[in-house]
Amino acid sequence: MDLSADPSLSLFQLLDPSVHADPYPFYKRLRETSPVHWDMFMHTWVVTRYDDVLSVLQNFSADRTPNAKQMEALGLPGLSPIAAVMARQMLFLDAPDHTQLRKICSIAFTSRSVSVMEEQIQAVADELIDAVANKRQMDVIADFAEPFPAIVTAHLLGVPPQDHRQLKAWSADFAELLGNFQHNPERTSRVRSALEEMSSYFRAAIREQRDQPKPGLIGSLMRANVDGMHLDEDQIIANIIVTMVGGQETTTNLIGNGLLTLLKNPDTLAEMRDNPGIVKTAVEELLRFESPSQHTARIAPADTLMGGKVIKKGAAVMAIMAAANRDPERFPDADELNLTREDNRHLAFGWAAHFCFGAPLARLEARIAFTTLLGRLSGLVLLDEKLQWRTNSGLRGLRALPVGFDCKVVA
Numbered sequence: 111m112d113l114s115a116d117p118s119l120s121l122f123q124l125l126d127p128s129v130h131a132d133p134y135p136f137y138k139r140l141r142e143t144s145p146v147h148w149d150m151f152m153h154t155w156v157v158t159r160y161d162d163v164l165s166v167l168q169n170f171s172a173d174r175t176p177n178a179k180q181m182e183a184l185g186l187p188g189l190s191p192i193a194a195v196m197a198r199q200m201l202f203l204d205a206p207d208h209t210q211l212r213k214i215c216s217i218a219f220t221s222r223s224v225s226v227m228e229e230q231i232q233a234v235a236d237e238l239i240d241a242v243a244n245k246r247q248m249d250v251i252a253d254f255a256e257p258f259p260a261i262v263t264a265h266l267l268g269v270p271p272q273d274h275r276q277l278k279a280w281s282a283d284f285a286e287l288l289g290n291f292q293h294n295p296e297r298t299s300r301v302r303s304a305l306e307e308m309s310s311y312f313r314a315a316i317r318e319q320r321d322q323p324k325p326g327l328i329g330s331l332m333r334a335n336v337d338g339m340h341l342d343e344d345q346i347i348a349n350i351i352v353t354m355v356g357g358q359e360t361t362t363n364l365i366g367n368g369l370l371t372l373l374k375n376p377d378t379l380a381e382m383r384d385n386p387g388i389v390k391t392a393v394e395e396l397l398r399f400e401s402p403s404q405h406t407a408r409i410a411p412a413d414t415l416m417g418g419k420v421i422k423k424g425a426a427v428m429a430i431m432a433a434a435n436r437d438p439e440r441f442p443d444a445d446e447l448n449l450t451r452e453d454n455r456h457l458a459f460g461w462a463a464h465f466c467f468g469a470p471l472a473r474l475e476a477r478i479a480f481t482t483l484l485g486r487l488s489g490l491v492l493l494d495e496k497l498q499w500r501t502n503s504g505l506r507g508l509r510a511l512p513v514g515f516d517c518k519v520v521a
Protein backbone atom coordinates (compact mmCIF):
# COMPACT_ATOMS: atom_id res chain seq x y z
CA MET A 111 0.00 0.00 0.00
CA ASP A 112 1.27 3.48 -0.88
CA LEU A 113 1.39 5.40 2.40
CA SER A 114 2.97 8.58 1.00
CA ALA A 115 -0.43 10.26 0.64
CA ASP A 116 -1.52 9.44 4.21
CA PRO A 117 -1.63 12.85 5.96
CA SER A 118 -1.49 11.19 9.38
CA LEU A 119 2.08 10.04 8.56
CA SER A 120 3.26 13.44 7.33
CA LEU A 121 5.79 15.47 9.33
CA PHE A 122 3.17 18.22 9.20
CA GLN A 123 1.66 16.35 12.15
CA LEU A 124 4.43 17.92 14.25
CA LEU A 125 2.71 21.30 13.79
CA ASP A 126 -0.18 19.97 15.88
CA PRO A 127 0.56 21.16 19.45
CA SER A 128 -0.58 17.87 21.00
CA VAL A 129 1.74 15.84 18.73
CA HIS A 130 4.58 18.28 19.32
CA ALA A 131 4.11 17.95 23.09
CA ASP A 132 4.77 14.19 22.80
CA PRO A 133 5.98 13.26 19.29
CA TYR A 134 7.13 9.73 20.22
CA PRO A 135 3.87 7.85 19.44
CA PHE A 136 3.88 9.54 16.00
CA TYR A 137 7.54 8.58 15.41
CA LYS A 138 6.74 5.02 16.51
CA ARG A 139 3.92 4.76 13.96
CA LEU A 140 6.19 6.03 11.21
CA ARG A 141 9.01 3.66 12.23
CA GLU A 142 6.66 0.68 12.34
CA THR A 143 4.46 1.34 9.31
CA SER A 144 6.71 3.26 6.90
CA PRO A 145 10.30 3.49 8.17
CA VAL A 146 11.59 4.96 4.90
CA HIS A 147 8.70 7.21 4.05
CA TRP A 148 8.07 9.51 1.10
CA ASP A 149 6.20 12.45 2.63
CA MET A 150 4.40 13.90 -0.39
CA PHE A 151 3.16 16.89 1.63
CA MET A 152 6.68 17.91 2.62
CA HIS A 153 8.39 16.69 -0.58
CA THR A 154 10.96 14.82 1.43
CA TRP A 155 11.92 11.32 2.48
CA VAL A 156 11.65 10.71 6.23
CA VAL A 157 13.76 8.01 7.94
CA THR A 158 13.13 6.92 11.52
CA ARG A 159 15.01 3.62 12.15
CA TYR A 160 18.36 3.80 13.96
CA ASP A 161 20.36 2.02 11.23
CA ASP A 162 18.83 4.14 8.44
CA VAL A 163 19.33 7.44 10.29
CA LEU A 164 22.94 6.48 10.95
CA SER A 165 23.45 5.58 7.29
CA VAL A 166 21.94 8.90 6.12
CA LEU A 167 24.13 10.90 8.52
CA GLN A 168 27.18 8.95 7.39
CA ASN A 169 26.67 8.89 3.62
CA PHE A 170 24.34 11.66 2.47
CA SER A 171 25.23 15.24 1.54
CA ALA A 172 24.93 18.10 4.05
CA ASP A 173 25.24 20.70 1.27
CA ARG A 174 21.59 21.73 1.30
CA THR A 175 21.52 25.52 1.40
CA PRO A 176 19.76 26.92 -1.68
CA ASN A 177 21.79 29.59 -3.52
CA ALA A 178 20.46 33.09 -4.31
CA LYS A 179 19.06 31.95 -7.70
CA GLN A 180 17.21 28.99 -6.16
CA MET A 181 15.85 31.25 -3.40
CA GLU A 182 14.43 33.58 -6.04
CA ALA A 183 12.90 30.65 -7.91
CA LEU A 184 11.28 29.57 -4.63
CA GLY A 185 9.86 33.08 -4.23
CA LEU A 186 12.03 33.69 -1.15
CA PRO A 187 14.61 36.30 -2.27
CA GLY A 188 14.54 37.82 1.25
CA LEU A 189 16.33 34.73 2.54
CA SER A 190 19.32 35.01 0.17
CA PRO A 191 21.64 36.96 2.53
CA ILE A 192 20.90 34.41 5.25
CA ALA A 193 21.59 31.50 2.89
CA ALA A 194 24.91 33.13 1.91
CA VAL A 195 26.05 32.99 5.57
CA MET A 196 24.74 29.44 6.05
CA ALA A 197 26.67 28.27 2.97
CA ARG A 198 29.91 29.20 4.81
CA GLN A 199 28.96 27.30 7.98
CA MET A 200 30.45 23.85 8.58
CA LEU A 201 26.99 22.37 9.17
CA PHE A 202 26.10 22.85 5.49
CA LEU A 203 29.33 21.78 3.76
CA ASP A 204 30.62 18.47 2.42
CA ALA A 205 34.18 17.16 2.10
CA PRO A 206 36.72 18.41 1.18
CA ASP A 207 35.59 21.94 2.18
CA HIS A 208 34.00 20.64 5.39
CA THR A 209 37.03 18.55 6.36
CA GLN A 210 39.39 21.48 5.98
CA LEU A 211 37.15 23.97 7.79
CA ARG A 212 36.49 21.57 10.65
CA LYS A 213 40.22 20.82 10.96
CA ILE A 214 41.02 24.51 11.35
CA CYS A 215 38.16 25.04 13.82
CA SER A 216 39.19 21.97 15.85
CA ILE A 217 42.62 23.50 16.42
CA ALA A 218 40.85 26.48 17.98
CA PHE A 219 38.42 24.43 20.08
CA THR A 220 40.21 21.59 21.84
CA SER A 221 39.09 19.32 24.71
CA ARG A 222 41.63 21.16 26.85
CA SER A 223 40.01 24.52 26.11
CA VAL A 224 36.74 22.97 27.33
CA SER A 225 38.11 21.31 30.48
CA VAL A 226 39.74 24.55 31.67
CA MET A 227 36.29 26.15 31.63
CA GLU A 228 34.91 23.77 34.30
CA GLU A 229 35.38 26.08 37.30
CA GLN A 230 34.02 29.05 35.38
CA ILE A 231 30.94 27.06 34.27
CA GLN A 232 30.29 25.89 37.85
CA ALA A 233 30.51 29.52 39.02
CA VAL A 234 27.94 30.58 36.38
CA ALA A 235 25.55 27.81 37.52
CA ASP A 236 25.97 28.72 41.21
CA GLU A 237 25.41 32.41 40.58
CA LEU A 238 22.15 31.73 38.73
CA ILE A 239 20.90 29.48 41.55
CA ASP A 240 22.00 32.04 44.21
CA ALA A 241 19.72 34.57 42.50
CA VAL A 242 16.60 32.41 42.98
CA ALA A 243 17.42 30.21 45.99
CA ASN A 244 15.41 32.25 48.49
CA LYS A 245 12.38 32.69 46.25
CA ARG A 246 11.21 29.06 46.59
CA GLN A 247 10.14 29.05 42.97
CA MET A 248 11.67 29.73 39.59
CA ASP A 249 11.10 29.40 35.87
CA VAL A 250 13.86 26.94 35.02
CA ILE A 251 13.97 28.17 31.40
CA ALA A 252 14.15 31.96 31.98
CA ASP A 253 16.12 31.81 35.23
CA PHE A 254 18.60 29.06 34.36
CA ALA A 255 18.40 27.05 31.11
CA GLU A 256 18.58 30.12 28.85
CA PRO A 257 21.11 32.38 30.61
CA PHE A 258 23.41 29.48 31.61
CA PRO A 259 24.57 28.47 28.09
CA ALA A 260 24.37 32.11 26.93
CA ILE A 261 26.89 33.24 29.60
CA VAL A 262 29.07 30.16 28.99
CA THR A 263 28.99 30.95 25.24
CA ALA A 264 30.16 34.52 25.91
CA HIS A 265 33.10 33.16 27.92
CA LEU A 266 33.82 30.58 25.23
CA LEU A 267 33.88 33.17 22.45
CA GLY A 268 35.77 35.79 24.45
CA VAL A 269 33.09 38.53 24.37
CA PRO A 270 31.75 40.39 27.46
CA PRO A 271 29.50 38.04 29.53
CA GLN A 272 27.17 40.98 30.23
CA ASP A 273 26.19 40.78 26.51
CA HIS A 274 24.59 37.36 27.13
CA ARG A 275 20.99 38.55 26.71
CA GLN A 276 21.83 39.96 23.31
CA LEU A 277 23.61 36.73 22.28
CA LYS A 278 20.54 34.77 23.37
CA ALA A 279 18.13 37.01 21.43
CA TRP A 280 20.17 36.68 18.20
CA SER A 281 20.47 32.94 18.71
CA ALA A 282 16.71 32.53 19.22
CA ASP A 283 16.01 34.49 16.03
CA PHE A 284 18.51 32.52 13.93
CA ALA A 285 17.26 29.21 15.34
CA GLU A 286 13.97 29.87 13.56
CA LEU A 287 15.78 28.73 10.43
CA LEU A 288 17.53 25.72 11.95
CA GLY A 289 15.37 22.71 12.56
CA ASN A 290 12.20 24.55 11.69
CA PHE A 291 10.55 23.41 8.47
CA GLN A 292 7.70 25.86 8.86
CA HIS A 293 8.57 28.95 6.81
CA ASN A 294 7.18 32.06 8.44
CA PRO A 295 7.56 35.03 6.04
CA GLU A 296 6.83 37.55 8.80
CA ARG A 297 9.91 36.41 10.64
CA THR A 298 12.30 36.73 7.68
CA SER A 299 13.01 40.43 8.23
CA ARG A 300 13.66 39.83 11.93
CA VAL A 301 16.11 37.00 11.18
CA ARG A 302 17.80 39.23 8.59
CA SER A 303 18.28 42.11 11.04
CA ALA A 304 19.52 39.69 13.72
CA LEU A 305 22.04 38.37 11.22
CA GLU A 306 23.18 41.87 10.24
CA GLU A 307 23.51 42.92 13.87
CA MET A 308 25.45 39.86 15.02
CA SER A 309 27.69 39.95 11.95
CA SER A 310 28.65 43.58 12.76
CA TYR A 311 29.12 42.68 16.44
CA PHE A 312 31.50 39.79 15.64
CA ARG A 313 33.27 41.79 12.88
CA ALA A 314 33.98 44.55 15.42
CA ALA A 315 35.24 41.94 17.93
CA ILE A 316 37.59 40.49 15.28
CA ARG A 317 38.95 43.93 14.33
CA GLU A 318 39.46 44.87 17.97
CA GLN A 319 41.36 41.64 18.57
CA ARG A 320 43.74 42.34 15.69
CA ASP A 321 45.34 44.98 17.92
CA GLN A 322 44.52 43.47 21.29
CA PRO A 323 44.38 39.66 21.19
CA LYS A 324 42.13 38.07 23.83
CA PRO A 325 41.55 34.50 25.00
CA GLY A 326 38.50 32.74 23.51
CA LEU A 327 37.28 31.07 20.35
CA ILE A 328 37.16 34.24 18.21
CA GLY A 329 40.87 34.89 18.79
CA SER A 330 41.76 31.21 18.37
CA LEU A 331 39.88 31.05 15.06
CA MET A 332 41.73 34.18 13.88
CA ARG A 333 45.08 32.55 14.64
CA ALA A 334 44.23 28.94 13.62
CA ASN A 335 46.21 27.75 10.64
CA VAL A 336 46.47 24.34 8.95
CA ASP A 337 49.20 23.92 6.32
CA GLY A 338 49.21 27.69 5.76
CA MET A 339 45.39 27.83 5.36
CA HIS A 340 43.43 30.11 7.64
CA LEU A 341 39.87 31.41 7.80
CA ASP A 342 38.87 34.77 6.33
CA GLU A 343 36.71 37.24 8.28
CA ASP A 344 33.41 36.07 6.72
CA GLN A 345 34.19 32.41 7.45
CA ILE A 346 35.04 33.21 11.08
CA ILE A 347 31.78 35.16 11.50
CA ALA A 348 29.63 32.44 9.85
CA ASN A 349 31.12 29.70 12.02
CA ILE A 350 31.02 31.74 15.22
CA ILE A 351 27.29 32.20 14.50
CA VAL A 352 26.63 28.46 14.02
CA THR A 353 28.65 27.68 17.15
CA MET A 354 26.79 30.30 19.16
CA VAL A 355 23.34 29.18 18.00
CA GLY A 356 24.17 25.45 18.10
CA GLY A 357 25.55 25.86 21.58
CA GLN A 358 22.63 27.72 23.11
CA GLU A 359 19.27 26.42 21.87
CA THR A 360 20.23 22.75 22.23
CA THR A 361 21.74 23.09 25.70
CA THR A 362 18.70 25.04 26.91
CA ASN A 363 16.49 22.22 25.60
CA LEU A 364 18.60 19.51 27.21
CA ILE A 365 18.34 21.18 30.63
CA GLY A 366 14.63 22.08 30.29
CA ASN A 367 13.37 18.86 28.69
CA GLY A 368 15.73 16.78 30.85
CA LEU A 369 14.54 18.30 34.12
CA LEU A 370 10.91 17.98 33.01
CA THR A 371 11.52 14.26 32.33
CA LEU A 372 12.97 13.82 35.81
CA LEU A 373 10.09 15.75 37.42
CA LYS A 374 7.62 13.47 35.63
CA ASN A 375 9.55 10.44 36.94
CA PRO A 376 10.17 11.28 40.62
CA ASP A 377 11.95 7.97 41.27
CA THR A 378 14.59 8.77 38.71
CA LEU A 379 14.88 12.33 40.03
CA ALA A 380 15.58 10.90 43.50
CA GLU A 381 18.00 8.36 41.99
CA MET A 382 20.02 11.11 40.34
CA ARG A 383 19.91 13.46 43.34
CA ASP A 384 21.04 10.69 45.74
CA ASN A 385 23.74 9.31 43.40
CA PRO A 386 25.46 12.26 41.73
CA GLY A 387 28.07 9.75 40.49
CA ILE A 388 25.62 8.54 37.82
CA VAL A 389 25.40 11.99 36.22
CA LYS A 390 27.53 10.95 33.21
CA THR A 391 25.27 8.09 32.09
CA ALA A 392 22.17 10.03 33.19
CA VAL A 393 23.00 12.92 30.83
CA GLU A 394 23.50 10.46 27.95
CA GLU A 395 20.12 8.87 28.73
CA LEU A 396 18.36 12.24 28.84
CA LEU A 397 19.96 13.09 25.48
CA ARG A 398 18.63 9.81 24.05
CA PHE A 399 15.21 9.98 25.68
CA GLU A 400 14.38 13.63 24.90
CA SER A 401 16.77 14.59 22.11
CA PRO A 402 17.19 18.40 22.09
CA SER A 403 17.80 18.40 18.33
CA GLN A 404 15.14 16.05 16.99
CA HIS A 405 15.96 15.94 13.29
CA THR A 406 18.24 17.16 10.56
CA ALA A 407 18.20 17.25 6.76
CA ARG A 408 20.37 15.79 4.03
CA ILE A 409 20.40 15.32 0.24
CA ALA A 410 20.81 11.90 -1.43
CA PRO A 411 24.19 11.93 -3.23
CA ALA A 412 23.15 9.09 -5.61
CA ASP A 413 20.18 6.79 -6.18
CA THR A 414 20.11 4.82 -2.91
CA LEU A 415 18.18 1.70 -1.96
CA MET A 416 16.96 1.95 1.64
CA GLY A 417 14.23 -0.07 3.35
CA GLY A 418 13.16 -1.45 -0.03
CA LYS A 419 12.63 2.05 -1.50
CA VAL A 420 14.79 3.91 -4.02
CA ILE A 421 15.73 7.38 -2.85
CA LYS A 422 16.61 9.27 -6.01
CA LYS A 423 19.80 11.31 -6.32
CA GLY A 424 19.16 14.91 -5.20
CA ALA A 425 16.08 14.06 -3.10
CA ALA A 426 15.71 15.68 0.32
CA VAL A 427 15.83 13.37 3.35
CA MET A 428 14.87 14.13 6.93
CA ALA A 429 16.79 12.01 9.44
CA ILE A 430 14.78 11.86 12.68
CA MET A 431 17.39 11.28 15.41
CA ALA A 432 14.73 11.44 18.14
CA ALA A 433 12.89 8.51 16.50
CA ALA A 434 16.12 6.52 15.99
CA ASN A 435 16.94 7.04 19.67
CA ARG A 436 13.68 5.25 20.61
CA ASP A 437 14.19 2.36 18.15
CA PRO A 438 13.66 -0.90 20.11
CA GLU A 439 15.84 -2.75 17.58
CA ARG A 440 18.77 -0.75 18.93
CA PHE A 441 17.80 0.14 22.52
CA PRO A 442 16.13 -2.47 24.76
CA ASP A 443 13.08 -0.94 26.51
CA ALA A 444 13.58 2.14 24.35
CA ASP A 445 10.62 4.03 25.85
CA GLU A 446 11.89 3.44 29.40
CA LEU A 447 14.10 6.01 31.10
CA ASN A 448 17.14 4.22 32.54
CA LEU A 449 19.70 6.63 33.99
CA THR A 450 22.39 3.95 34.21
CA ARG A 451 21.81 2.54 30.72
CA GLU A 452 24.89 0.91 29.24
CA ASP A 453 25.67 0.75 25.50
CA ASN A 454 23.95 4.06 24.86
CA ARG A 455 25.33 5.22 21.50
CA HIS A 456 22.46 7.57 20.78
CA LEU A 457 22.36 9.92 17.80
CA ALA A 458 21.44 13.08 19.73
CA PHE A 459 24.75 14.69 18.71
CA GLY A 460 24.48 13.35 15.15
CA TRP A 461 27.05 10.99 13.67
CA ALA A 462 30.17 10.88 11.46
CA ALA A 463 31.66 14.01 9.85
CA HIS A 464 29.13 16.46 11.30
CA PHE A 465 29.07 14.92 14.79
CA CYS A 466 28.44 17.84 17.16
CA PHE A 467 31.48 20.06 17.33
CA GLY A 468 30.53 21.22 20.83
CA ALA A 469 29.63 17.83 22.38
CA PRO A 470 32.40 17.89 25.06
CA LEU A 471 31.25 21.35 26.20
CA ALA A 472 27.55 20.38 26.06
CA ARG A 473 28.20 17.29 28.20
CA LEU A 474 30.19 19.28 30.76
CA GLU A 475 27.52 22.01 30.95
CA ALA A 476 24.75 19.43 31.36
CA ARG A 477 26.56 17.54 34.13
CA ILE A 478 27.17 20.78 36.03
CA ALA A 479 23.60 22.00 35.42
CA PHE A 480 21.89 18.83 36.70
CA THR A 481 24.16 18.31 39.71
CA THR A 482 23.78 21.96 40.72
CA LEU A 483 19.99 22.09 40.26
CA LEU A 484 19.37 18.79 42.07
CA GLY A 485 22.12 19.29 44.66
CA ARG A 486 21.17 22.78 45.71
CA LEU A 487 17.37 22.81 45.42
CA SER A 488 15.47 20.25 47.47
CA GLY A 489 11.83 19.20 47.07
CA LEU A 490 11.65 20.20 43.41
CA VAL A 491 8.10 20.03 42.01
CA LEU A 492 6.42 21.09 38.80
CA LEU A 493 4.13 24.08 39.51
CA ASP A 494 2.06 24.06 36.34
CA GLU A 495 1.15 20.84 34.51
CA LYS A 496 0.03 22.83 31.44
CA LEU A 497 3.26 23.15 29.51
CA GLN A 498 3.88 25.34 26.49
CA TRP A 499 6.36 24.30 23.84
CA ARG A 500 8.14 26.60 21.41
CA THR A 501 6.94 26.03 17.85
CA ASN A 502 10.19 24.57 16.47
CA SER A 503 9.84 20.86 15.77
CA GLY A 504 13.60 20.33 15.34
CA LEU A 505 15.03 22.33 18.24
CA ARG A 506 12.19 21.18 20.47
CA GLY A 507 12.02 22.92 23.83
CA LEU A 508 9.80 24.49 26.44
CA ARG A 509 8.82 28.15 26.66
CA ALA A 510 8.73 27.97 30.46
CA LEU A 511 9.21 25.40 33.24
CA PRO A 512 7.83 26.75 36.54
CA VAL A 513 9.03 24.76 39.56
CA GLY A 514 8.80 25.12 43.31
CA PHE A 515 11.32 23.93 45.91
CA ASP A 516 11.49 23.83 49.71
CA CYS A 517 14.75 25.35 50.68
CA LYS A 518 18.25 26.13 49.69
CA VAL A 519 20.70 23.36 50.41
CA VAL A 520 24.04 24.96 51.24
CA ALA A 521 26.58 23.93 48.60
Ligand code: HEM
Pocket residue numbers: 167200201202212352353354356357358360361364401402403406407457458459460461463464465466467468469471472
Ligand atom coordinates in the same frame (compact mmCIF):
# COMPACT_ATOMS: atom_id res chain seq x y z
C1 HEM B 1 22.86 19.37 24.21
C2 HEM B 1 23.56 20.12 23.43
C3 HEM B 1 23.77 19.88 21.96
C4 HEM B 1 23.13 19.04 21.08
C5 HEM B 1 22.00 18.07 21.37
C6 HEM B 1 23.73 19.24 19.78
C7 HEM B 1 23.35 18.56 18.62
C8 HEM B 1 24.02 18.64 17.43
C9 HEM B 1 23.73 17.83 16.27
C10 HEM B 1 22.61 16.79 16.18
C11 HEM B 1 24.59 18.17 15.29
C12 HEM B 1 24.69 17.55 13.90
C13 HEM B 1 23.67 18.14 12.96
C14 HEM B 1 23.72 17.51 11.60
O1 HEM B 1 24.43 16.52 11.38
O2 HEM B 1 23.00 18.02 10.72
C15 HEM B 1 25.44 19.22 15.83
C16 HEM B 1 26.42 19.86 15.12
C17 HEM B 1 27.09 20.96 15.60
N1 HEM B 1 27.06 21.46 16.88
FE1 HEM B 1 25.97 20.76 18.42
N2 HEM B 1 24.69 20.20 19.89
C18 HEM B 1 24.77 20.60 21.20
C19 HEM B 1 25.63 21.54 21.73
C20 HEM B 1 26.56 22.25 21.02
C21 HEM B 1 27.48 23.19 21.58
C22 HEM B 1 27.62 23.51 23.07
C23 HEM B 1 28.17 23.74 20.53
C24 HEM B 1 29.26 24.76 20.51
C25 HEM B 1 29.77 25.38 21.53
C26 HEM B 1 27.69 23.09 19.30
C27 HEM B 1 28.13 23.36 18.04
C28 HEM B 1 27.86 22.58 16.94
C29 HEM B 1 28.44 22.82 15.62
C30 HEM B 1 29.36 23.96 15.23
C31 HEM B 1 27.95 21.81 14.78
C32 HEM B 1 28.27 21.59 13.30
C33 HEM B 1 29.34 20.52 13.16
C34 HEM B 1 29.66 20.18 11.74
O3 HEM B 1 28.84 20.44 10.86
O4 HEM B 1 30.76 19.66 11.49
N3 HEM B 1 26.72 22.20 19.65
N4 HEM B 1 25.08 19.48 17.14
